[in-house]
Amino acid sequence: MDVATLTKTSSLLLPTGSYIYKIVPVEQHLAAISSDDSLRLVDPTYLQELSSPRFSQVHAGVTCLETVAHDNHALCTAGRDAVAKCWDLRSGQTTAEFRDESKAPFLSLCNSDYHCVVGTELSHYQASVVLWDFRSPLRPIQQYVESHNDDVTVVQFHPEKRGILLSGSTDGLVNIYDMAQPAEDDALIQVANHGSSINHANFLSNSQFFAISHDENFSIYQLENVDESAAEAPRVFGDLRPQLECEYIVDVIPSLDSGETILGAGSHSKQHLDLTPLRFANNQWALDTNNALRLPGAHGEEIVRSLCFNPEAQTIFTAGEDGLIGAWLRAAAAGGNSQEHMLEADAYTIPSSSKKKKKRNSAGGEGMKASRFKPY
Structure with missing residues (x-):
């Protein structure tokens, strides 16, 4: 080693x-969010905070930080105050804000050239995946409110097919959506039941995605209907802690x-x-x-x-x-x-349940309840 x-x-x-919750590279700098609700730009050579621009308190409970796909001079944040914001790195000002009427805390965030997406905490028996168009940020263009029944901890776009969206939740499910379908039932095209609370999930390739639970169990799944062939069984690594x-x-x-x-x-x-x-x-x-x-x-x-x-x-x-x-x-x-x-x-x-419809599971039995393992 x-x-x-x-x-x-x-x-x-x-x-x-x-x-410090998260760091990301942006332009020639690093950006960091931390538990004092700050967003800071850092010189990566000396690890010193840049004196300009200065950001005021970005959220009441910042949770997420991402670069912006269509703008190299911007960052996107989200927080427990149920707001997502885009920040201009040159002026230090917000260029867009995204709000949801449910006011459920935002726990996860991603964006593409046209869309901003958040996953919410379970609130009033509902956990949502909420989508906005960057060009019309005043109200969401879509909300998936029946596909998860607990906190949505991960949202990710497919690396090439930007109309394909992934979400993961503490209910143990990883969902794949086709955003071109207007109805949630039709948009939900695949469900992988990982079996315990999702911590990390993303696409590994054009045809595969992975999930790691909060108890560190790792599996890789095949996207269904990518080449019209039958989906392969998941590659199950199990608990990574003894292996690594x-x-x-x-x-x-x-x-x-x-x-x-x-x-x-x-x-x-x-x-x-x-x-x-x-x-x-x-x-x-x-x-x-x-x-x-x-x-x-x-x-x-x-x-x-x-x-x-x-x-x-x-x-x-x-x-x-x-x-x-x-x-x-x-x-x-x-x-x-x-x-x-x-x-x-x-x-x-x-980083109690609602009424739930049956799901098409790519792993595990139909409707199988995911075992729960809460994060530390």
Whole structure:
């Protein structure tokens, strides 16, 4: 296993006890959201906050941060105040706001060239996936309110077919929607019953998607009707903790170009973070633990919340519940076995029930109730 070297850390002068929830690369900078409800731009070379622009409190309970697909000078955030916002990085001002009449807290966020989508917390016996058009942000164009019966923790667009949307929930389901269909029953084209509360889910390729639950069980699923052939059975890895000698999964960062995905697996008791490649070879996905990259020390006994890559500088950035951002440089591999592919992953991205209809399940029996495992 190769080892990365910590080159610098920064607290960003956050209040004592603050967590950093997420970091993303934007333009030539890093952006970070934290538990003091701030949005900060950071110089990645020195890990210092930029003096301009300055952002006021972005939400009353910020939860999400994403880059904006159609604007390199913008970021999108969402919060427990049931608002999603787009921010202009040059002026520090909001350019659009998205609100939902239910006022349920927003827990997940994604966007495409034309659409902004959020997933909500369960509120008044309803958990929703809400869609807006960027060109008409005043009211949603669609809401899926019957497809999940608990908090919607993940929403993601298909990397090429932008009319295909994925959502994951603490009800254990990963849903696939065709946004071109106006009725929710018709829009819901596939349901994978993962069996426990969804923490991470995304597309691995044009025809496959994955899910990792809060109890770290990992499976890869085939999109149905992609080539009109019968869907393959899921590739079930099971609990990743004994396989990767970890206690939690930080993030899963797909790279459609390289055909390789990176799993960030952390251990707060052993104080390290491992970046393990997931590769597709011989018609099967497999974890390449022999070529994992270890970040020793990581964020000490605190949980690592987010990571992203700068492939050009061969630098890895991490952020955690200690309120710090760390910059790591990949050390030369022993014996000349270089880890150049480790930093090729693209950081695009890169946390009671209602009456429910029957679902078409691609895994598990029809209508099978998902077992529950709440996040820490």
